[in-house]
Amino acid sequence: MKRKQIKKITTYIFGIIISIALLSSCSDFLEIEPKESVDESVAITDKKSLQTALRGLYRAVGSNSYYGDGFVALGFVPSGDVEFNVNDNLSNFSFRADASEFVSVWASIYSTINIANHILLVTPTLTDVSLTDTERNKAIGEAYFVRALAYFDLARGWGGVPIKTKPTVNIKDEEKIKRSTREETYAFVLNELEEAEKHLGNDINRVRATKSAVWALKARLYLYTQDWDKAAEYATKVINISNAYKLTETYSGWFKNNVTQTQESILEIAYSAQNQNSLRARMTLLTRGGSYRFRPADAVIATLRNPATGGSRVDLLDSATQGGVKQFAGALYYRSPATDPAYVLRLAEQYLIRAESLARQEHLEQARLDINRIRSRANLQDIPTGKSKQELLDIILAERRLEFLWEAHRYFDLVRAGKLQTEVAKLKPNVVVKPYFNVFPIPINEVELGKLEQNPNY
Template identity: 25%
Template sequence: MKKYIIPIIACGLIITATSCKKFLDLKPLDSYSENTFYVDEKGLQGGLVSCYAALQTDSLYGNNLLTLGEIRGDNVADNDPGSGAGVRNSIEVFSETSANNIISGAWQGHYKAIYRSNLILDRAPAINMTDATKNQVIGQAKFIRALCYFNLTRLWGNVPLVLTVQTTGEARENSRATSAQVYQQIISDLTDAITKLPTTWADAQRGKATSYAASALLAKVYLYQKQYNLVVSTLQPLATAIYAGTVLAVVPQTTTFPSNLKTSRDIIFAVQYLNGGVGESVNQDNRYRNNNNTNSITLPQAIFEAGDNRRALLAPTGTGSRPGKFNSPVSNSTEVSGDFPVLRCADALLMYAEALNEVAYGNAEAFRALNAVRVNAGISPKTTADLTSQASFRTALYLERRLELALEADRWFDIVRTGQMATVFPGIPTFRAIYPVPQAEIDNINNKSGWQNTGY
């Protein structure tokens, strides 16, 4: 891989206004190196903030993942082959190449976050702090690393599995691990994170990964592997907590988006943004802003049932507008502070319903989970008289995921994992279910054999 594997880390990056207060007493960053910064708890906590900051960037949840996970699908279209040399449009129309800079940016962004997480995990054992604090730091780093590897293997299939801090020479000798090996590591990281993380944080620390977040992500990993019994057992305690409605709960999207996303009980984990000229906001154009009919919403309004309160939030927008789902206040004409939801209670309940149905049709808990999301959206619950078979429940569940999670970078991955690619995109070759490995990465590897995905 490239030299970004060992970057100079901007440890002063913040994810919330409260985070800033904790690090104001740091010396200038250029007076530190990796060997002098990660020597105490304060340095380790500062490095952990940089792990979260890596998720914010345009390479990941700030922009590129929205293109790779949503514009690639059938909810949003990019209709401008001339904009940015057509790199986004080529992803829309399945003509992208290994030189596409959105693809290469996402690859590099994920490995930057992984590098930072590895650095935390490498240094934490030797640093003097309480066991509880050390566990929380390790748990968060493992959650972020697992999230990045989950995205990487969904995007590219086999990818390098880097679990230590590498020199440039070592990175050039990397090979691609199989998806099975990557998933095994993700499961290991999340299983450990669940035991080390709290279920909640104090309000001043909202945004940090929790054990609930690690459980929800682990369940999604099992779902992608079709290990439905494990999905059920992993999500059962989380579903109980959601139904209780104290810490977590499904919340109508008319209040979740855009008004209260930062504090909503529906959010299990989100990448946070902040206005105020501190480099923590995101460009409004990166939230599906409709510019001259580019990045337009193509989600058919006809597929919404009457009374569905999600319809207005996902309606096609006029030139210069953003969909209601991400219509947060704009600062300096271009910047928004809207968080990006990665894991929500509604998603967890839909995963729970899907897995229960796959284990056995007719389970009352499957209908309960599905209907919790439907009633929350303002539409009537389904019964066995409506969904009379496992197949009909499955079809209804897939539609519910499309409507509930639209614009949240899940649609393309759902299309692929559920075997709908040939139906939704007839004629598109199956090799495009994953993306080409960036050629710039292959160029930096000593042994290039087997590095490019078939078809590219």
Template identity: 30%
Template sequence: MKSKYFKIACFSAGLSLMTVASCKKFVEIDPPINAFNSATAYDNDDLVRSNIAGLHSYNFITGSGYYDTDSHQYPGFSADEITYYTTANDQFTENNIQDANATNRGMWTAPYKTIYQSNLMIEALAKAKTISAPVMAEALGTAKFFRGLAHLNLVSIYGDVPLVLETDVKKTTSLPRTPAAQVYKQIITDLVEAKAELKGINKSSAYVNEKSTTALLARTYLYDKQWDKAANSATELISGPLKGTLALETDVSKVYQRASKETILAISSDGSAKTRVNYTYLATIYLPVLRTTHNITDDLYNAFEANDKRKENWIGTWTAGGITTHYPFKYKLKAAPTNTALAEDQVYIRLTEMYLIRAEALAQLGRTEEAMDDVNAIRVRAGLNTLPRTLGKTDVLLAVEKERRFEFFTDGHRWIDLVRTGRADAVLGALKGAKWKSYAQLYPVPAKEIELNPNLTQNPGYNKQ
């Protein structure tokens, strides 16, 4: 039976609200889990719980495809992971993104939609009078998690970005870019508060909770070069009070299954009206039908060591017309499995990342032997020999970079990793030659957003386009 329609306040793809004259006053949608309704969402605990689920649904399921597809594949084109079978993504693969590129604009606007909805919830909760303390805390924590995640994704791709903490269109439509350091500070504030507010929430990995918030904090601390805090947050999940049943899967073929012991946060494929049943949308993009469309680059394919189980299990091979190509095969299903034990949700954060966050942070702190213990834990799981614990700091960091590349290819990490560690020029310059331009490490601010908000400025290099 089709669910009842709910109303969500209409807002533009960018920071500015649409006027009544330029769109319908409300956009009607049919959410697959629950509604997010700013007008009546906070009358009682049940409605707030419904909108907690609705915020997850809005961002991870019913949205533009940003979180489950675009934020994975397009940075993969920009880096050295995948190419498309036609020229459709040349601007990304050749690192020549034009400021009028529609996909790039979506990479900017989708997180700001998340931020708007998160701010809407935070502001409404401040006025709510009849909500119990536990439900209030969970709702606030959920909104702050998503606001932090969205700002983190933006600052990682564009550098300085407007920091948006309210819904007042008169203010948000004219915000200038905020220095990245200040954006990181706010992200950390949001996540620290969210972690406390989500303490004790016992839901599936399809919902944000204390574990996923701690994991995102570890990632943020790493990106912000707060090495001690990054290592400590990761340790909470590896061996500390938040470990619970989390563990590295000994069989890499099970890592991306719903039942994986290392999943911290996942995008659900729960079978509701607008989700796939027990398989992921990303798989329908990557897995071949008549041809492979997203091809693993030769550079990545040839970089794996012999007998690496990740290469054997996570990369597929396709031969047609005498031509052999390779494609991402982390997700195996493009239809519902007969055996539901094989069901797949799209993994968004997993325990392996915590090991490699801690390894990188410890290496930066000079604790290289401990760092190598974490690197070797991942290598052993992949069926590889351990590396010496006596490696120097530079070699340890390169070992971490290598394992991150093999663990997280097409998961949306590689591009950000190369840029944040200052390795993009060396790695991509060597691979792409004269096509590579150093300024391309930051994506261009969409021209349309600058047109809408003259206080925005363009990233260096793109004004020549």
């Protein structure tokens, strides 16, 4: 393709991307009509505009419907541990293909992918003499990483999805791509991470993709694909990076007192007063200026408030009297303005990934030691020796439940452990969790207009 053609196409694409990014602060799902033409000033044509595009890429990851709210809510609400105060569809497992919770998240993740696709198309062709090879490679590596993260999140939520690697030039002319299987999608994610690893250096940057973040996401991917050797290997690679990553001394040390980018963070999404994290309002009590849409369920409140089971993780809870009643809320997000970071990868997960992988392979004492590192930091008693493999796996699942209460893990953990139905039944005996709820419904517009095959029984 000639350079002029690439410039014309990328100018058009980037205009659409910028429009979507500017409108992404709205919580409602919007249908955006693409413009006929776009000013060339918004295209990626040099080092400066490439850096603008990369900032837009991370902003897309942190958008309201992705790690800034929507996708994270899909990870913790349909688990029985969190109630959605204004919409009980997720809380009560009334999964619908036309529900905005699924439609907006799907669209937001694919919008993020489209930005990454655009960067990957254009960056190799840039001729700006001020753009060094190191900077070019880093930009390519970051785009590969974000695209891997996006497809991983799609796969664990919806199963196999259409794999799009070319940027959309015109929405009306968008190529119709059939769904890949979940296995094929995970294989694509691994290939993306391999490419990212080739292009990224060993620097430590907690708000941008790095080689460490690649290794951490590889460990998570291998956990989901049950490659226990590889999961333990890559978790260990991250844990062993000297003077880079370590657990904070106290449990709340990684989020309390307005701290950001602690040594526990491998990757977090940064926000600002101009670009705020919407989870803060939705998690916060009315008396503290929030909308209080997400409420911890009674069972998890009791578990956290019991020193023997919650330890210092009780710091994940906030409380205040509202309407004469003591109410509990999440305390992970609390800043004003809402500049709270969104946590994508942190070191505690790597210890629990390694613990689970070791336990699966019958390395029970090594697994126990990793579990106790996490429990000790939470002021909980050590797990004694002599536990069976299944007992340790159950303990790890319970640790993950509390450790990542307000992060995008619990629903997906229960699904991959085959325990979604049984665990939710303990907390919500009147709610029927059907087996096909192990995946989300493909959004109705993608089925009717995009001709995608719907997940069974939806």
